[in-house]
Amino acid sequence: MKFTILRDDFLKPLNMVCGAVERKSTQPILSNVLLKAQDGTLQLTGTDLEIELVASAVLSQIEAPGQVTVPAKKLLDIIKSLPEGCDIQFELQAESAVIRSGRSRFSLSSLPAENYPNLDDWSAEFEFSLSRLSLRQLIESTQFSMANQDVRYYLNGLFFEVEGSTLRTVATDGHRLALDELTMSQTASSNKQIIVPRKGVLEVLRLLESDDEQVQFQIGKGHIRIVDTSFIFTSKLVDGRFPDYRRVLPRQGDKEVVASRELLKSAFVRASILSNEKFRGVRLNLNSGIHELTITANNPEQEQAEDVVELVQYVGGELEVGFNVGYLLDVLNTIRADEVKLTLSDSNSSALIESMDESQAMYVVMPMRL
Amino acid sequence: MRKIIHLDMDCFFAAVEMRDNPAYQNMPIAVGGQGRRSVLCTCNYPARQFGVRSAMPNHQALQLCPTLIILPIRMQDYRDVSKKVFSILHRYTPLVEVVSIDEAYLDVTNCPLNGGSATYIANAIRHDIYQETQLTASAGVAPNKFLAKIASDENKPNGQFVITPETLHEFVRTLPLEKIPGVGKATIEKLHQLGLYTGQDAIDYGETALTARFGKFGQLIFERAQGIDNREIVLYRERKSIGVEKTLIENIIGFPDCWQTLKSLTPELQRRIAQKKAFNRIKKLGVKIKFADFTQTTVEQQAVGLDMGVFQALLEKGLARDRTQAVRLIGIHVGLETINQEQQLRLPLEQTTSE
Numbered sequence: 001m002k003f004t005i006l007r008d009d010f011l012k013p014l015n016m017v018c019g020a021v022e023r024k025s026t027q028p029i030l031s032n033v034l035l036k037a038q039d040g041t042l043q044l045t046g047t048d049l050e051i052e053l054v055a056s057a058v059l060s061q062i063e064a065p066g067q068v069t070v071p072a073k074k075l076l077d078i079i080k081s082l083p084e085g086c087d088i089q090f091e092l093q094a095e096s097a098v099i100r101s102g103r104s105r106f107s108l109s110s111l112p113a114e115n116y117p118n119l120d121d122w123s124a125e126f127e128f129s130l131s132r133l134s135l136r137q138l139i140e141s142t143q144f145s146m147a148n149q150d151v152r153y154y155l156n157g158l159f160f161e162v163e164g165s166t167l168r169t170v171a172t173d174g175h176r177l178a179l180d181e182l183t184m185s186q187t188a189s190s191n192k193q194i195i196v197p198r199k200g201v202l203e204v205l206r207l208l209e210s211d212d213e214q215v216q217f218q219i220g221k222g223h224i225r226i227v228d229t230s231f232i233f234t235s236k237l238v239d240g241r242f243p244d245y246r247r248v249l250p251r252q253g254d255k256e257v258v259a260s261r262e263l264l265k266s267a268f269v270r271a272s273i274l275s276n277e278k279f280r281g282v283r284l285n286l287n288s289g290i291h292e293l294t295i296t297a298n299n300p301e302q303e304q305a306e307d308v309v310e311l312v313q314y315v316g317g318e319l320e321v322g323f324n325v326g327y328l329l330d331v332l333n334t335i336r337a338d339e340v341k342l343t344l345s346d347s348n349s350s351a352l353i354e355s356m357d358e359s360q361a362m363y364v365v366m367p368m369r370l
Numbered sequence: 371m372r373k374i375i376h377l378d379m380d381c382f383f384a385a386v387e388m389r390d391n392p393a394y395q396n397m398p399i400a401v402g403g404q405g406r407r408s409v410l411c412t413c414n415y416p417a418r419q420f421g422v423r424s425a426m427p428n429h430q431a432l433q434l435c436p437t438l439i440i441l442p443i444r445m446q447d448y449r450d451v452s453k454k455v456f457s458i459l460h461r462y463t464p465l466v467e468v469v470s471i472d473e474a475y476l477d478v479t480n481c482p483l484n485g486g487s488a489t490y491i492a493n494a495i496r497h498d499i500y501q502e503t504q505l506t507a508s509a510g511v512a513p514n515k516f517l518a519k520i521a522s523d524e525n526k527p528n529g530q531f532v533i534t535p536e537t538l539h540e541f542v543r544t545l546p547l548e549k550i551p552g553v554g555k556a557t558i559e560k561l562h563q564l565g566l567y568t569g570q571d572a573i574d575y576g577e578t579a580l581t582a583r584f585g586k587f588g589q590l591i592f593e594r595a596q597g598i599d600n601r602e603i604v605l606y607r608e609r610k611s612i613g614v615e616k617t618l619i620e621n622i623i624g625f626p627d628c629w630q631t632l633k634s635l636t637p638e639l640q641r642r643i644a645q646k647k648a649f650n651r652i653k654k655l656g657v658k659i660k661f662a663d664f665t666q667t668t669v670e671q672q673a674v675g676l677d678m679g680v681f682q683a684l685l686e687k688g689l690a691r692d693r694t695q696a697v698r699l700i701g702i703h704v705g706l707e708t709i710n711q712e713q714q715l716r717l718p719l720e721q722t723t724s725e
Contacts, residue, residue, distance in 0.1 A: 151672045151673060151674065152674060172719065174674070174716050174719060175714050175716060175717060176717070177717060243719040243720065247718065248717045248718060248719060279712035279714070322712070324714055364717065366714065366715040366716060367715055368712050368713060369712070369715065370712055
């Protein structure tokens with residue numbers, strides 16, 4: 001196996017697939033990337049047995065095709081540190097992968113490609129295409145509410161639901177929930193509900209550009225695949241039942257706040273400075289007939305912040321309710337519209353936050369007892 | 371210097387029984403579970419003359435005192451009396467720490483009643499308790515909690531003992547080290563091996579040497595030996611767990627029987643959690659197993675809400691720790707999240723987490 005490649009052609013796909021590789025792994029080969037040189041292209045694969053990333057690069061020259069696995073992190077560091085625009089020669093000599101560029105020479109350990117794990121064979125049951133931007137926005141608008149290392153393992157991921165021509169994502173960590181949806185050009189004959197693991201979701205966001213180019217989205221029984229022109233992402237699905245998000249969408253809200261997203265956000269940022277560092281509670285006060293929202297925060301040092309936001313509109317009675325300011329800011333940072341609507345009912349019931357543009361996204365946040 | 375009173379009802383459960391049935395007055399009686407394998411909750415002084423003690427297994431107590439009458443536990447009645455007692459305490463100060471159903475600490479440093487004298491306050495409290503419940507209590511008055519606790523034991527029953535800042539030094543100098551709360555059988559043996567018997571011995575031995583030998587606890591012994599205890603009165607003790615357990619009539623062996631027993635405990639656990647409105651605070655589940663030789667093991671796992679699958683896994687894990695032995699007790703419990711002034715509410719995603 002011997003080929004020559006431009007450093008810059010090598011770096012981008014290598015960087016992509018390394019995202020799947022775990023730093024610390026139980027099997028040594030899982031710290032490696034698989035390199036396959038064939039027909040003028042280099043195919044790179046990284047996996048942690050749960051997700052798999054494949055990308056390819058154009059070779060300048062191929063003297064001998066072949067395949068091998070080498071330590072991912074070290075290879076990435078070497079390629080990264082070589083000067084921009086240089087040529088890199090890669091050659092397998094016995095069990096060593098030798099990398100040369102200019103007057104630099106590296107000899108890396110390798111493990112045989114035959115031992116590199118494959119995800120099990122599977123086939124797509126439903127497949128559709130959408131633009132990179134749409135997929136990116138659909139994921140971005142909800143992923144921040146995913147749980148992280150929760151004992152309810154099915155919350156540590158993003159829920160995708162196909163219902164007719166609607167594609168929906170839902171994420172919840174048990175305290176808040178985010179939901180968004182878009183309309184696909186195809187219509188599914190049967191509904192699909194899947195949970196993509198957290199790490200995979202974050203990887204897709206890392207890799208996906210925001211333009212109009214189309215990607216293929218394939219759903220199988222236990223896997224999904226996203227085929228992009230620059231990478232192929234495959235992930236196992238979380239085997240579990242996602243909670244019924246419909247049950248927690250509030251319907252009782254009788255108090256409606258409409259406000260400038262920017263004004264609201266900056267007031268929450270200011271109040272958060274003097275909220276309890278651990279619990280981050282802020283108090284919201286509303287009064288009937290007054291188009292003002294008063295935000296207050298206290299910390300254990302007895303310091304206090306108070307901020308009053310002029311509202312575009314307030315319909316409803318008197319209310320005092322507490323929230324984790326971090327949860328509110330996450331939502332306000334994700335919504336893109338200029339104005340947002342908060343629907344509330346009482347101090348023990350969830351709030352619904354929506355944007356005032358055409359977006360379908362819904363955000364549910366449970367209050368705090370302060 | 372603070373003024374702390376430790377108040378302890380005398381043989382509380384047994385005293386309530388004697389009050390309600392004066393015939394028991396001079397007979398040896400005890401209150402406890404009625405099972406063959408139960409232990410006594412408490413016993414009266416006539417019973418103590420036979421060597422009967424609280425927490426003693428019934429059969430052992432009956433060997434020591436064959437005429438012992440073991441009365442069933444009337445918890446609700448004891449609770450009612452206890453409420454009355456605590457309402458009396460609150461007349462004197464709001465700074466009351468509830469230690470148990472029949473025991474409390476009071477901080478009367480700033481109490482203006484009875485001329486501000488803690489000794490008179492303790493007397494008045496005991497008088498009120500007797501007037502209103504016909505039960506006696508003992509009290510210890512001291513500048514801190516640990517000395518107050520030791521003092522309340524000095525003139526028991528129906529008495530009190532005062533350690534003033536002036537007598538404190540002499541009192542702790544001669545204090546047997548086993549009276550320090552936390553110094554149990556194992557520690558006192560080690561202390562005796564080192565030739566340490568009294569507070570003065572511990573002080574002479576030195577803080578460094580004690581710490582080297584007993585770690586943090588050594589430092590605590592050194593402080594107590596000088597009569598120092600800076601712990602404040604804790605007004606509210608937060609419940610950290612809720613549990614139910616059952617000592618079996620016959621030892622059982624094997625998973626199926628243990629699982630049946632465990633399952634039979636869950637309705638009561640659910641009831642208690644509901645009563646405390648604590649479903650939303652469950653953060654872990656645990657199973658306790660006591661084996662035939664009285665060794666016990668506890669296994670716990672994080673969880674949100676009651677989950678029989680988790681209990682099953684925990685039971686299997688716990689039983690696996692000693693497959694050779696029969697089981698005499700099975701308990702299940704839930705660990706609770708602390709209530710913070712700021713408490714994040716949960717979305718009602720699961721049925722079990724909603725109240």
